[in-house]
Amino acid sequence: MNVSFQPYPATLVAIESLHNDVRVFTFDHQQAMTVQPGQFAEIILPGIGGFPVSACGYVTAGTFQACIRRAGRVTSALFRCTIGDCVGVRGPFGNGFHLPDLARKDVLLIAGGLGIAPIRALLQSVVGGAARSVTLFYGARRAAELLFLPELEALAERGSLCLRLAVEEPLEAICSPQRWHSGPVTDLVDALPSSTATLLVAVCGPPQMYAVLLEKLATTGITAAHIFATLERRMRCGVGECGHCVAGGHYVCTEGPVFSLAQLRQMPGAIA
Ligand SMILES: Cc1cc2nc3c(=O)[nH]c(=O)nc-3n(C[C@H](O)[C@H](O)[C@H](O)COP(=O)(O)OP(=O)(O)OC[C@H]3O[C@@H](n4cnc5c(N)ncnc54)[C@H](O)[C@@H]3O)c2cc1C
Ligand code: FES
Known part of the structure; x- marks a missing residue:
C-alpha cells in the first residue's frame, strides 16, 4: 500500500448538499493517490485538526470525494469552507474491500445511514463488471434521510441494480412495495433467495x-468468509502506531477497516 504520511494540499472544488447536515465534498489534490472503496483518508484543516473519512465515490484521477456529516469541531470547520479553499489530505489508509473473483457471483451490498458512503464507492466499482447481479439493501430512519437516492433509482431503472429501501417510518401509499419496506433494513435479509452459495456481501x-445483521446473514447459508463489514473506530495516527483503534486485538486502521465475518468472530468485542 502506498500511504503518504505527509498531507497533500487539496483544493475544494465542489460541495453538494444532500441533507441537513450531510454534504458531498470533492477535493482536487493533483496526486496519483486513489482511495479505493472501503479505504479512508484523513482530511486536515490547518490549525484546527483532522478526521478520517471514507471515499464515497470516484470522480477522476487526482480527486477525492467524501460524503460527510457535520459531527463536531473539525467537520463543522469544513462545513464553513467554500469552493477554492485549501485543506490537507493524508492517505490512503486501510485495506478496503477486496471481494473475491466476481465472475458468476451475486453481489449484495447493505448500507445503513451514512454507511452508504463507502458502499456507494463499492457500488460504482462493481456495477457493469463481472458480477452476475448487484443488489443494494439501503436503510435509514426516514425516507428523507436516504442519500444519493436519485442516482440509485436511476441505476435501478436501467436494470443495473436491484434496489430495496427500508425506512423506519410508515410508508406513503405511492411507495412501491417491491422497492420499499417499512422497518429496519435487517428485515430485508428475510427475503433472500434460498440458495445463497454464490452471494458475496459487503455491509x-x-x-x-x-x-443483528451479520449473524443473521450467516444463518441464510452465506459463508462467513464471504460476508464483509467495515468497522468504524476512533482513530488517531491511521498507521498502526498509537493503538487508538484496536478492536478484538486487531488494528482497525491498518488490518481493516474491512473484515470478514470469519475474522470478526475471532475478534471479541469488535462488534457489539
Ligand atoms: C474509517 C472511518 C471512516 C469514516 N468515514 C466517514 C464518512 O464517510 N463520513 C463521515 O461523515 N464520517 C466518517 N467517519 C467519522 C468521522 O471521522 C467523524 O465524524 C469525525 O472524526 C468527527 O470529527 P469532529 O472533529 O467533527 O467531531 P468530534 O468533535 O471529534 O466528535 C463529534 C461527535 O462525533 C463522534 N465521533 C467522532 N468520531 C467518531 C467515530 N470514528 N465513530 C463514531 N463516532 C465518532 C464523537 O463521539 C462526538 O459525539 C469515519 C470514521 C472512520 C474511523
Ligand atoms: S489509529 Fe493509531 S493504531 Fe490505528
Whole structure:
C-alpha cells in the first residue's frame, strides 16, 4: 500500500448538499493517490485538526470525494469552507474491500445511514463488471434521510441494480412495495433467495446494525468468509502506531477497516 504520511494540499472544488447536515465534498489534490472503496483518508484543516473519512465515490484521477456529516469541531470547520479553499489530505489508509473473483457471483451490498458512503464507492466499482447481479439493501430512519437516492433509482431503472429501501417510518401509499419496506433494513435479509452459495456481501452501517445483521446473514447459508463489514473506530495516527483503534486485538486502521465475518468472530468485542 502506498500511504503518504505527509498531507497533500487539496483544493475544494465542489460541495453538494444532500441533507441537513450531510454534504458531498470533492477535493482536487493533483496526486496519483486513489482511495479505493472501503479505504479512508484523513482530511486536515490547518490549525484546527483532522478526521478520517471514507471515499464515497470516484470522480477522476487526482480527486477525492467524501460524503460527510457535520459531527463536531473539525467537520463543522469544513462545513464553513467554500469552493477554492485549501485543506490537507493524508492517505490512503486501510485495506478496503477486496471481494473475491466476481465472475458468476451475486453481489449484495447493505448500507445503513451514512454507511452508504463507502458502499456507494463499492457500488460504482462493481456495477457493469463481472458480477452476475448487484443488489443494494439501503436503510435509514426516514425516507428523507436516504442519500444519493436519485442516482440509485436511476441505476435501478436501467436494470443495473436491484434496489430495496427500508425506512423506519410508515410508508406513503405511492411507495412501491417491491422497492420499499417499512422497518429496519435487517428485515430485508428475510427475503433472500434460498440458495445463497454464490452471494458475496459487503455491509456498512452503525454498530447496532452489525449486532443483528451479520449473524443473521450467516444463518441464510452465506459463508462467513464471504460476508464483509467495515468497522468504524476512533482513530488517531491511521498507521498502526498509537493503538487508538484496536478492536478484538486487531488494528482497525491498518488490518481493516474491512473484515470478514470469519475474522470478526475471532475478534471479541469488535462488534457489539
Ligand atoms: C474509517 C472511518 C471512516 C469514516 N468515514 C466517514 C464518512 O464517510 N463520513 C463521515 O461523515 N464520517 C466518517 N467517519 C467519522 C468521522 O471521522 C467523524 O465524524 C469525525 O472524526 C468527527 O470529527 P469532529 O472533529 O467533527 O467531531 P468530534 O468533535 O471529534 O466528535 C463529534 C461527535 O462525533 C463522534 N465521533 C467522532 N468520531 C467518531 C467515530 N470514528 N465513530 C463514531 N463516532 C465518532 C464523537 O463521539 C462526538 O459525539 C469515519 C470514521 C472512520 C474511523
Ligand atoms: S489509529 Fe493509531 S493504531 Fe490505528
